[in-house]
Amino acid sequence: MIQKLISNIQKTKAPIVVGLDPMMNYIPQQVKEKAFQEFGETLEGAAEAIWQYNKEIVDCTCDLIPAVKPQIAMYEQFGIEGMKAFKKTVDYCKSKGLVVIGDVKRGDIGSTSAAYATGHLGKVQVGSKTYSAFDEDFATVNPYLGSDGIKPFMEVCKEEKKGLFILVKTSNPSSGEFQDQLIDGKPLYELVGEKVAQWGEECMGEQYSYIGAVVGATYPEMGKVLRKVMPKSYILVPGYGAQGGKGADLVHFFNEDGLGAIVNSSRGIIAAYKQEKYAKFGAEHFGEASRAAVEDMVADINQALENR
Numbered sequence: 001m002i003q004k005l006i007s008n009i010q011k012t013k014a015p016i017v018v019g020l021d022p023m024m025n026y027i028p029q030q031v032k033e034k035a036f037q038e039f040g041e042t043l044e045g046a047a048e049a050i051w052q053y054n055k056e057i058v059d060c061t062c063d064l065i066p067a068v069k070p071q072i073a074m075y076e077q078f079g080i081e082g083m084k085a086f087k088k089t090v091d092y093c094k095s096k097g098l099v100v101i102g103d104v105k106r107g108d109i110g111s112t113s114a115a116y117a118t119g120h121l122g123k124v125q126v127g128s129k130t131y132s133a134f135d136e137d138f139a140t141v142n143p144y145l146g147s148d149g150i151k152p153f154m155e156v157c158k159e160e161k162k163g164l165f166i167l168v169k170t171s172n173p174s175s176g177e178f179q180d181q182l183i184d185g186k187p188l189y190e191l192v193g194e195k196v197a198q199w200g201e202e203c204m205g206e207q208y209s210y211i212g213a214v215v216g217a218t219y220p221e222m223g224k225v226l227r228k229v230m231p232k233s234y235i236l237v238p239g240y241g242a243q244g245g246k247g248a249d250l251v252h253f254f255n256e257d258g259l260g261a262i263v264n265s266s267r268g269i270i271a272a273y274k275q276e277k278y279a280k281f282g283a284e285h286f287g288e289a290s291r292a293a294v295e296d297m298v299a300d301i302n303q304a305l306e307n308r
Contacts, residue, residue, distance in 0.1 A: 001099065001137045001138065001161055001162045001163050001210065002163050002205040002208050002209065002210050002212075002234065003205050003206060004099055004137070005066060005067060005099045005137075005138075005163075005234070005262070006205075006207070006208065006259060008066030008067060008097070008098070008099055009066045009259065009262065010259075011066070012063075012064060012065060012066050012298075013298070013302065014064055014065055014066060014294070014298040015066075015254070015258075015259075015261060015262050015263060015301060016065060016066070016067075016240075016262065016263050016264070016265065016294070016297055016298060016301065017065070017066070017067040017068060017069045017101060017236070017262050017263070017264045017265075018057070018061060018065055018067075018068050018069070018264075018265065018266070018269050018270065018290075018294065019068075019069045019070075019071060019103070019238075019264050019265060019266025019267075019269070019270070020054050020057070020058075020068050020069065020070040020071070020089060020093075020266075020270065021070070021071040021074045021103075021266040021267065021270065022050045022053055022054060022074050022075075022270065023074065023267075024046060024049070026053070026267065026270060026271040026274070027049050027050070027053045028053075028273070028283035028284070028286050029283065030283065030284060031049050031052050031053050031056075032045075032049045034049075034052070035048035035049035035052060036049070042081075043078050043079050043080075043081040043082070044081045046078050046081070046082070047075075047078050047081035047082050047084060047085040048085075050074075050075065050078070050082070050085045050089075051085045051088050051089065053270075053286075054070075054085075054089045054092075055089075055092060056286065056287040057269075057270055057286075057287055057290045058089075058092060058093055058096060058098070059287060060287035060288060060290055060291045061269070061287075061290055061291050061294050062093075062096040062097070062098060064291065064294050064295065064298065065098065065294060066098065066099060066262070067098055067099035067100070067101055067262065068093045068098050068099075068100055068101070069100075069101040069102075069103050069236075069264055069266075070086060070089050070090065070093075070100070070102065070103060071103040071266070072086060072102065072103060072104045075089075086134070087134060090102070090134060090135060090136055091135075094135075094137075099137045099138070100136045100137050100138070101136065101137065101138040101139070101140070101165065101236065102120050102121075102134060102136030102137075102138065102139045102140070103140050104116070104120055104136075104139050104140060105140050105141070105142050105167065106120070106139065106140075106141055106142065106153075107141050107142030107143060107144065107145055107149040107150070108145060108149055109145060109148055109149065110148045110149070110151070110152060113145075113148070113149045113150070113151075113152040113153060114152035114155075114156075116139075116152075116153075117139075117152045117153040117155070117156040117157075118133070118156065119133045119134060120133070120134045120135075120136050120139045121135075121136060121137075121138075121139055121153070121156045121157065121160055121162045122156040122159065122160055123160075136162075137162055137163065138162060138163040138164060138165055138212075139153065139162075139164055139165075140164070140165045140166075140167065140214060140236070141153055141164050141165070141166050141167070142166075142167050143166050143167060143168075143192055143195065143196075144167075147195075147199075150164075150166065150199060154199060154202065154203060154211065157203055157210050157211070158202075158203060158210075161210075162210070163203075163210040163211065163212060163234075164210065164211050164212065165212045165213060165214050165234075165236040166192075166196050166199075166211065166212070166213055166214065167192075167213075167214045168189050168192045168193050168196060168213040168214060168215050168226060168230075169189040169193075169214075169215045169216055169219055169222050169223075169226065170214060170216050170238075171216025171217060171218045171219070171238045171239030172216075175216070179192075187222075189222065189226070190225065190226070190229060193213060193226045193229040193230050194229055196211060196212075196213045196230055196233055197229060197230045197231075197232070197233060199211050200212075200230070200232055200233050201232075204232070207232070207257075207259070208232050208233065208234050208259070208260065209232050209233050209234070211233060212233050212234035212235060212236055213226065213230055213233050213234075213235050213236070214235075214236045214237075214238065215235050215236075215237060215253065216237070216238055216239040217237045217238065217239035217240050217249060217250055217253075217263065218239040220249040220250065220252055220253075221252075223235070223237070223250075223252050223253045224252035227252055227253060227254075227255070227260070231255065231260075233260075234259075234260060234261065234262065235253050235260060235261045235262070236261075236262055236264060237250060237253050237261055237262065237263045237264060238264045238266075239264075240263050240264060240265045240268065240297065241265045241267075241268030241269075241297065246300065246304075247297075247300035247301040247302075247303060247304035247305075248304045250263055250301060250304060251304050251305055251308040254305060258305055263297075263301060265293075265297055268293060268297070269290050269293045269294055269297070270290060272286075272289040272290050272292065272293035273285070273286040273289035273290070275289075275293075278292055278293060
């Protein structure tokens with residue numbers, strides 16, 4: 001699947017991923033009203049609004065982007081109905097040729113990690129049959145339970161030719177409370193990066209490993225170090241736009257071949273119509289506002305890469 005991701009990036013010339021992280025206050029009123037008319041102000045109504053919102057954004061941007069990253073918590077909060085919307089979103093995006101990164105941040109003891117890996121990336125056995133449950137192409141994984149939590153995901157990735165993005169240095173302000181702690185003179189995130197590179201050697205594609213890393217755009221200097229630590233790992237870079245990251249901050253995440261990183265923007269794209277810059281589109285054309293935001297983000301990153 002890493003080869004498909006790279007191919008999509010090269011085809012679109014857009015090393016970005018759109019985070020499909022819907023919140024009810026992002027969804028335009030007309031979309032919510034239509035869903036509530038059909039299903040009432042219920043969890044089912046909320047899920048329908050989320051689905052229609054996602055569909056419009058995907059329809060307006062799918063020819064410009066290589067991948068999407070739905071964050072599962074935004075769906076889980078609406079219970080079973082929300083999870084149905086998550087699954088519909090995954091399937092719809094895959095039907096459009098997009099790579100789907102399930103932002104699920106799983107990671108637990110061996111047997112539990114194995115179940116998570118099966119549910120999100122693999123196939124579950126039911127009697128004589130097998131089924132793909134959520135069927136994302138990649139999943140995000142928390143490594144802080146050690147290899148026990150990662151190996152089951154790696155086994156499924158080898159079987160299914162799918163991939164992982166392992167949390168190394170996250171973009172949130174308090175990440176340093178643990179991730180920056182020094183161990184034998186090195187910060188913990190660097191040691192995790194070394195482990196990701198080691199795991200990645202077991203799951204190589206043509207140029208890059210199926211095992212990638214998450215490194216926040218808000219820490220560009222750390223990104224420079226981690227790029228060298230993990231030369232064959234794709235880096236998923238959250239924190240662009242709404243969290244302060246800019247194209248010029250991100251060049252160190254990429255290798256000299258212009259590959260090696262994919263930059264995420266969530267509300268900066270899906271709620272673009274709320275920004276002054278895109279207000280001209282209005283809530284009724286929120287999908288077109290998202291398209292314009294994608295175009296601007298791609299131009300910003302590509303210009304930074306050309307000028308480095």
